[in-house]
Amino acid sequence: MDSSAIFAARRNEVMNDFTVKLLDWYRENRRDLPWRHSKDPYRVWVSEIMLQQTRVAQGTDYYSRFLRRFPSLEALASAAEDEVLKYWQGLGYYARARNLHAAARSMKGVFPATYEGVRALKGVGDYTAAAICSIAYGLPYAAVDGNACRLFSRYFGIEEPIDSLRGKRMIAALAQEMLDGKRPGMYNQAVMDFGSLQCVPASPDCPACILGASCKAYAGGMVGRLPLKTKKTPVRPRFFSYLYIAKDGFAYIRKRTGDDIWKGLYELPLIETDVPLDMEGLLRQPLLLRLGGRSPLSVSFAGSMKHVLSHQVLHIRFYEVVLPEDAEAAGVLQSFICVPEGQMEDYAFPKPLYQMLSERKKAASEMKI
Numbered sequence: 602m603d604s605s606a607i608f609a610a611r612r613n614e615v616m617n618d619f620t621v622k623l624l625d626w627y628r629e630n631r632r633d634l635p636w637r638h639s640k641d642p643y644r645v646w647v648s649e650i651m652l653q654q655t656r657v658a659q660g661t662d663y664y665s666r667f668l669r670r671f672p673s674l675e676a677l678a679s680a681a682e683d684e685v686l687k688y689w690q691g692l693g694y695y696a697r698a699r700n701l702h703a704a705a706r707s708m709k710g711v712f713p714a715t716y717e718g719v720r721a722l723k724g725v726g727d728y729t730a731a732a733i734c735s736i737a738y739g740l741p742y743a744a745v746d747g748n749a750c751r752l753f754s755r756y757f758g759i760e761e762p763i764d765s766l767r768g769k770r771m772i773a774a775l776a777q778e779m780l781d782g783k784r785p786g787m788y789n790q791a792v793m794d795f796g797s798l799q800c801v802p803a804s805p806d807c808p809a810c811i812l813g814a815s816c817k818a819y820a821g822g823m824v825g826r827l828p829l830k831t832k833k834t835p836v837r838p839r840f841f842s843y844l845y846i847a848k849d850g851f852a853y854i855r856k857r858t859g860d861d862i863w864k865g866l867y868e869l870p871l872i873e874t875d876v877p878l879d880m881e882g883l884l885r886q887p888l889l890l891r892l893g894g895r896s897p898l899s900v901s902f903a904g905s906m907k908h909v910l911s912h913q914v915l916h917i918r919f920y921e922v923v924l925p926e927d928a929e930a931a932g933v934l935q936s937f938i939c940v941p942e943g944q945m946e947d948y949a950f951p952k953p954l955y956q957m958l959s960e961r962k963k964a965a966s967e968m969k970i
């Protein structure tokens with residue numbers, strides 16, 4: 602059944618069962634989140650971008666710190682990208698921060714006030730534009746994220762995969778049909794909170810649900826099966842060996858460029874391979890052979906970790922490399938910059954590197970005691 606058929610005869614009845622109850626639930630159960638204290642479009646925008654792919658508990662601290670440093674569009678636009686990334690360090694999905702910064706610069710101090718204007722900002726998709734416009738300006742656009750897809754798919758018993766074009770259109774149409782035109786921002790936030798707190802992915806408490814009496818999935822025993830999905834994106838393993846190379850109190854780092862993860866962040870010299878690399882294999886790598894020159898290099902294993910991204914699993918190993926006196930490191934590591942070891946914290950590193958550098962610093966200071 603498509604959404605028009607669902608509503609042809611009984612729109613008001615369905616709205617009473619769904620929207621009215623949902624908003625009542627929200628008034629009682631809404632989460633008191635810092636970004637909900639303001640309707641300033643800049644703040645709403647920052648929160649919506651930051652909250653994508655981020656847990657609310659983690660996002661709260663980042664949001665407060667980010668807003669303290671960049672309290673306005675002008676403050677963000679006039680900052681350097683490196684500093685914006687530094688404030689994003691650890692949140693992941695760094696393209697969000699780069700897009701936020703680029704969009705702030707493109708606005709020339711004026712946040713757009715129409716759906717089309719907001720949707721045209723770099724890094725803003727349908728969901729984010731609808732969320733910003735409904736919350737900040739009260740415009741009647743339904744915001745459909747993963748939480749909304751799960752809730753609508755279950756409540757209306759949609760057996761169309763939510764990642765198919767037809768499934769997406771059905772859910773978007775249902776979300777829009779159910780929208781409370783007088784309170785679109787509240788409605789969208791209610792859907793988000795209900796999906797996060799009540800209609801959760803695994804084992805929701807349906808007997809206690811205020812929508813349970815009219816929920817198709819609950820009535821039909823399909824809660825565990827819905828929403829349906831077609832695609833399973835393959836997860837790609839990658840093998841990184843990072844080298845901590847320092848000489849005379851300076852370490853080598855570089856900014857990541859190219860169309861890959863962590864673009865714009867800093868990293869140590871990296872050797873990436875298709876298969877795991879042991880010490881023997883590492884010492885045969887061209888970079889290590891060139892660094893060693895005529896003298897033997899001293900390389901020691903300093904730890905490993907697995908870092909899971911949405912479609913990649915990174916197997917990371919860290920090594921400490923002590924250069925021989927006559928090493929020509931500067932020539933071999935031309936694309937790197939040399940920074941004082943004590944100032945590494947001024948640079949934004951991806952989370953695994955930041956963690957490893959912090960542990961290294963802590964161990965060094967304990968040795969001094």
Ligand code: SF4
Binds near residue numbers: 817
């Ligand atoms: S009854 Fe269960 S599946 Fe249906 S909306 Fe409520 S929590 Fe979700």
